[in-house]
Amino acid sequence: SSGTGAASGGSGAAGAASSDALAFDEDAYTTLTTTITDADGADHEVEYRFYKAVTYVAAPVDEKYQSLNVSVPVRIDGTAVDATDAPILFANSVGGYMPSSVADATGVGGGGATGMPGGGAPSASASPSPSSSASGEVASGGNGMVNAQGGMVSLPKLALAAGYVVVEPGARGRTLVDADGTYYGVAPAAIVDLKAAVRYVRSNKGRIPGDVDRIVSSGTSAGGALSSLLGASGDSPLYDKLLAAIGAADASDAIFATGAWCPITDLEHADGAYEWNWGTNATSSGSAVDQAVSKELRSQFAEYQASLRLKGLNGFGTLTARNYDEYLVRQYMEPSATRYLAALSDADRKSYLAANTFITWSGGRARFSWADFLTHVGARKKSTPAFDAFDLSAGENNLFGKGTTKARHFTLYSLRHENGGSARLDSDLPATLHLMNPMPFLTEKPNPHRTKHWWIRLGTKDSDTSHTVSANLAAAANALGDEVDHLYYWDEGHGANTDPGDFIKWIARITN
């Protein structure tokens, strides 16, 4: 369903790219037509210009990953669309902190149809095993999100059908290794690449249609973490040298809004947070984790949480390890269950409540305790420590590899557990951890160039990380006066996205 792009002429961009090497070729597109089912189930015929595998840095390390696709709507349901000033969805497809490439995509969102299980992208990323790390594994295209019916959700497709410009960047990831055995996609490569891609888009203002001051980022899991980080760290000079090294365009990398689904972030504090949240839950094999380790990690969380001095949303006081359970239940879990139950038919609600007697349903509101909620979730996904595994087997150990070292410890606790009490973290790690964590950009020294709009989503049954991770992110942004829209999908697991249509509408509202 195509036809090839513009005949000729019409180059001569309005904007100025920083160098010719990074000038977007407006004429290098294919015209594609596809049918996209929107979030309300209505089909739309969308004709769009598809620009494929555009290298976004002047000195690429690996073009397969350091390239992006652009989709520009031309006609929707037969009506011409002018996307000149449309919002730009900047949708990464990173999963598991693995490499992500869009170079083989056949259309927006990876190509293929939308609304069908597996119908989206060639998605190896739906639920990457955090501990798998064979080199050459690629999570590519699409974003692996699932709706309540178990179908694939493609935000890029939904955005295109709404008339937005869609940019899909690839990025290096942790498993990439060159012939010399050097790991060239470990932290902070992925965030440097995404920033370079934003700079490329902005430096091509006028060549790439869309409003470069209305870039909205999206991502899920590791991609959600990177989306949050992109939003929090906009224009931070801490990345300048790394960006210069790959020949990034000389332009702002600040973005307007962040969409983040189940962000796996704040990694150096995630082991403690995980034990605070899921410490008493057994693993899927039915065994309890080492309770001595779990307890030590939990006390680290208490210390960290106190140091943040974050206030909860809606007037809740300072969040601590002692009151966070109450906060999560009142602010997030009960409203989530309430929304879920309220949307059911009377008969379905009745049978759900009969099967889940821990919920008290009264006055149109669900109530329950944190302990019962934990029992309801059941098995925890990870063992302990969840992120900095003692045996270096976690994906995050590989993420913080360096040079020819595939995997390292990145917390003092796990390092010393293995190597003794006088062991020291490698000296580069504190800076690298900072470059990978949105929290310091919101708390220690709030970044004035951060995004001011946050859309954060998470399934209540997602135990890939602690529920405090997203809630802290939301609380930190809220404390700075940013707009925060954060809610949980009831009974949904890792990677869920059951309100994609609301996100598309949210973009319209905040960019208006």
Ligand code: DHB
């Ligand atoms: C992802 C999941 C994890 O459990 C993790 O530790 C890191 C990333 C992911 O799905 O992207």
